[in-house]
Amino acid sequence: MNWEDFRQWGRRAADWAADYHAGLRNEPVRAQVAPGAVLSALPDAPPEGAEAMQAIFDDFEQTILPGMTHWQHPRFFAYFPANAAPVSVLAEYFVSAIAAQCMLWQTSPAATELETRVCDWMRQAIGLPDGFTGVIQDSASSATLCAVLTMRERALDWQGNKAGLSGQPRLRVYCSAEVHTSVDRAIWIAGLGEENLVRIPTHGPTRAMDADALRAAIAADRAAGHQPAGIIACTGGTSAGASDDIAAVMDVAEAEGLYTHVDAAWAGSAMICPEFRSLWAGVERADSVVMNPHKWLGAQFDCTTHFLRNPDDLVRTLAIQPEYLKTHGADGIVNYSEWSVPLGRRFRALKLWFLIRAHGLEGLREMIRNHVTWAQDLAARLEATEGFEVVTQPMLSLFTFRHLATADLDAHNQDLLNRINDDGRIYLTQTRIDGALVIRFQAGAFTATAEDVAKAYDVITELAAAGT
Structure with a gap:
């Protein structure tokens, strides 16, 4: 690829990125592939000659993308977020082009x-x-x-x-x-x-x-x-x-x-x-x-x-x-x-400079305050729902809970978590509190809405009822 080819593919990459984010809510949050599936689809040896960019891009969409967990998904409620605001992505584009x-x-x-x-x-x-x-x-x-x-x-x-x-x-x-x-x-x-x-x-x-x-x-x-x-x-x-x-x-x-x-x-x-x-x-x-x-x-x-x-x-x-x-x-x-x-x-400072200027501190504060409020609301709804226990109350936008059952509580909640993540509509993780396994929820996705957090309640309660 030369810089003239880059001009064309750079535009395509920008269009692809915008389309990717626009359609994320329609995708399962966590990758739905079996271990080794991507590896087995990749050639054992590197190519001796140059390959067409279109072929590389096609393989990216068909082989790589299905094996990606979508960290920018608005219903990514696992771990902590690794957000990438659009203006930050743009700044990284410039950083990569300058390559200092x-x-x-x-x-x-x-x-x-x-x-x-x-x-x-x-x-x-x-x-x-x-x-x-x-x-x-x-x-x-x-x-x-x-x-x-x-x-x-x-x-x-x-x-x-x-x-x-x-x-x-x-x-x-x-x-x-x-x-x-x-x-x-x-x-x-x-x-x-x-x-x-x-x-x-x-x-x-x-x-x-x-x-x-x-x-x-x-x-x-x-x-x-x-x-x-x-x-x-x-x-x-x-x-x-x-x-x-x-x-x-x-x-x-x-x-x-x-x-x-x-x-x-x-x-x-x-x-x-x-x-x-x-x-x-x-x-x-x-x-x-x-x-x-x-x-x-x-x-x-x-x-x-x-x-x-x-x-x-x-x-x-x-x-x-x-x-x-x-x-x-x-x-x-x-x-x-x-x-x-x-x-x-x-050159990491560039994206932070772009981000602060493009959103302003007040715009970023609004996002964080929303996430905290929505997580607190979800915790209150779960606590008021029969069969659920909030184990640790919200600290900012993070709390833990479990579903109560007569069976082994750890095994029951691990099974519930597995079914939630296999379902794909939301993504959660587990932790242990005083030795007991609990399910962990954290709102932090840059594009999350109140409706996305409400969807988490629907998915959690639906699959908990289905498994009892």
Whole structure:
């Protein structure tokens, strides 16, 4: 394909994308294929010669598309959303066409300076105070890894990268069982070891980390000769929206001199609505905060904003400056490759800039408020329906429920969930609350309507009745 061919196919791609989204409500949400079906339809060996673009496109529609779960479907109520607002898709089109590698200021000055500006826009939008500085990471997993590496280096007086961990005291990091598994992975990659991720008990309806238990665990570790390094708190945990008492956690962290990271990957988007900020009261005292505009706000994956109270600690942890990466003759610049684990960086700021300008904060607030209201309404309807139990009340737009039966409740609800997802009209997932299997609902699709959420009630109750 040359650029003249691209002109034709680019138009076709835009038409296809618009048609695809217009027809999504008519498609099953989750892919309805058996394992291996797509693989068996693909040739075993790559082609030796060029193939016609029309043939490639036909195979895309006939082989690939049926095997895709439609994450942009308005009735995608599973996991958390990975929204892609049309303006974000358009911005990614431009990013792909420019194809810049934005590792340094000099490799794309506009990309660096736009990232600085839109991160500060997002800081203001979610209510973090002046003094926090942002960077765009690929995902919250990477931001959490950056935080854990910084905890490690600070605890070791910046000698971990140089001397390694051998001979050092055990470094301990504290969190509840409600945090995302990306925390576990960060602990592995940072070389701390899973045994040194200390799980603090939770309590109350928000399943918050017990601050007294946290304080006691830190004291016990110090007495045992271990080295506390940091605390990871969460707002809007993935399983059921668990939210720590951030202010109480910060009280402990400040008294103990520990680095703190707040994972608000999903729920952080809702903080553009001032009325929800009580969920993370005290966050302004954290060292590191992460939220994902690529979840609820509509910035196409991947786009994570990572805010730091003192970015110098992160830069000291990650920066390497060989001669070939130095920028001479320019003072006061930022090289964001020194703020992230990968050296290479995509131009992620462009889609966030397009998105915020095209929708405005008020347009995005309206969407989030609608999702929260619709989820609360659905939870109330299910709770009022005989045979259903809401297990965890809505945290923003996320809640869990189960259908009651005389049979094994776990097996019964897993069967109900399987039948719901095989039906295809909506998509839900499961989790466990205090060991019991429950069904998880979360409203967050960019194009969802009140009618789509009402449809979820119809499907759930219809299939529950059919299975009893």
